[in-house]
Amino acid sequence: EAQVTQNPRYLITVTGKKLTVTCSQNMNHEYMSWYRQDPGLGLRQIYYSMNVEVTDKGDVPEGYKVSRKEKRNFPLILESPSPNQTSLYFCASKKTGGPSNQPQHFGDGTRLSIL
Amino acid sequence: KQEVTQIPAALSVPEGENLVLNCSFTDSAIYNLQWFRQDPGKGLTSLLLIQSSQREQTSGRLNASLDKSSGRSTLYIAASQPGDSATYLCAVSRTSGTYKYIFGTGTRLKVLA
Numbered sequence: 142e143a144q145v146t147q148n149p150r151y152l153i154t155v156t157g158k159k160l161t162v163t164c165s166q167n168m169n170h171e172y173m174s175w176y177r178q179d180p181g182l183g184l185r186q187i188y189y190s191m192n193v194e195v196t197d198k199g200d201v202p203e204g205y206k207v208s209r210k211e212k213r214n215f216p217l218i219l220e221s222p223s224p225n226q227t228s229l230y231f232c233a234s235k236k237t238g239g240p241s242n243q244p245q246h247f248g249d250g251t252r253l254s255i256l
Numbered sequence: 257k258q259e260v261t262q263i264p265a266a267l268s269v270p271e272g273e274n275l276v277l278n279c280s281f282t283d284s285a286i287y288n289l290q291w292f293r294q295d296p297g298k299g300l301t302s303l304l305l306i307q308s309s310q311r312e313q314t315s316g317r318l319n320a321s322l323d324k325s326s327g328r329s330t331l332y333i334a335a336s337q338p339g340d341s342a343t344y345l346c347a348v349s350r351t352s353g354t355y356k357y358i359f360g361t362g363t364r365l366k367v368l369a
Contacts, residue, residue, distance in 0.1 A: 145299070172355055183260075183361035184300075184345070191355065199356060231299055237355070244290060244302030245357075 143168045147232050147248035154222060155256050162217045162251050164232030172235040173215035174199070174245070175207065177228040184231065190215055191237065222255045229253075258283040260348055262360035269336055270368050277331040277363045279346035284324045286348040291320050291331050294343045294362070303344075304331070336367045 145166045154160055166173065174189035176199075186199030190209040204226055206218040215234075219226060229252050233245040259282045269275050279289070288307045292300040304313045304320040306329070312321040319332040329346060347359040 174355070174357070176359075181361065184347070184357075184359040186357055189355060200358075233300075235355070244305050245300075246302070247292075247299035249297075249299045 143246070145232055145234050145246050145248035147230070147251045149251060150249065151252045153254045153256065156223055157221050160219050160222060160253075162219075162230060162232075162253070164215045164217065164248060165213050166215075166232075166234040166246070167213065168234060168236070168246065169212065170234035170246070171212070171237040173209070174233045174235075175205070175215070175217045176231045176233065177201065177226075178231060178250075179228050187217070187230075222253075224255050227253060227255050258286075258348065258350065258358045260346060260358050260360040262344075262346060262363050264363060265361070266364040266366075268366045268368060271336060271338060273336050273367075274332070274334050275336055275365075277333070277344050277365070279329040279331070279360055281327045281329075281348050281358075284327055286324065286350065288349050289320075289322055289329050290347050290349070290357075291318075291329075292345045292347065294345060300345065336365075338367050338369045341366050 148163045171192045175187040176184040178184045185201045188207040190196045232248045235245045236243045261280050290305045291303045294300050306313050306322045317334040322329045343362045343364045345362045347357045350356045
């Protein structure tokens with residue numbers, strides 16, 4: 142089954158403790174992206190990647206890092222999490238070649254609480 | 257700076273009604289516009305994607321239109337059903353090649369049986 146898988150689905154942690162949220166897709170998509178969703182603010186793009194070893198900032202990259210060493214994986218790293226990073230996080234992927242009308246596929250989300 | 261607005265924020269309708277959800281954007285230089293559905297506790301499911309050169313797209317009971325010059329898109333849902341209850345989000349992508357997306361805050365739809 143074609144899917145985007147995020148882990149963990151839920152995480153409660155404390156300020157300053159480094160954490161990684163993993164994202165994996167099995168559709169051989171070139172493009173992957175991370176979003177955070179907050180009440181009243183909608184989804185905001187954190188980072189995206191056009192392909193292996195190619196990453197770029199979205200609208201809210203501060204406090205986050207990403208890497209794209211393999212095509213299927215795009216982990217989100219919080220080196221020193223702070224309470225304002227408490228949010229619902231989504232990973233998405235998309236095929237960039239072929240017909241231009243390719244939609245994004247989303248994971249089920251990771252609810253992150255930082256105390 | 258591109259801003260995407262969806263009004264209303266919430267909507268309740270009786271089953272069977274035809275309804276229209278609105279999405280407006282401030283910068284007409286978009287590459288495409290996409291409508292999504294989000295169920296509680298779930299990710300987003302893509303419903304329709306309209307390229308900037310297109311006027312509308314249809315899928316089953318759903319029809320999405322795009323008027324770039326006025327910065328508007330509408331999602332029309334025909335003969336609504338309780339299973340259509342969800343939050344509907346629109347997103348615009350910026351000019352070709354960047355794949356940067358701006359989302360609206362969504363319309364929470366409840367269809368009453």
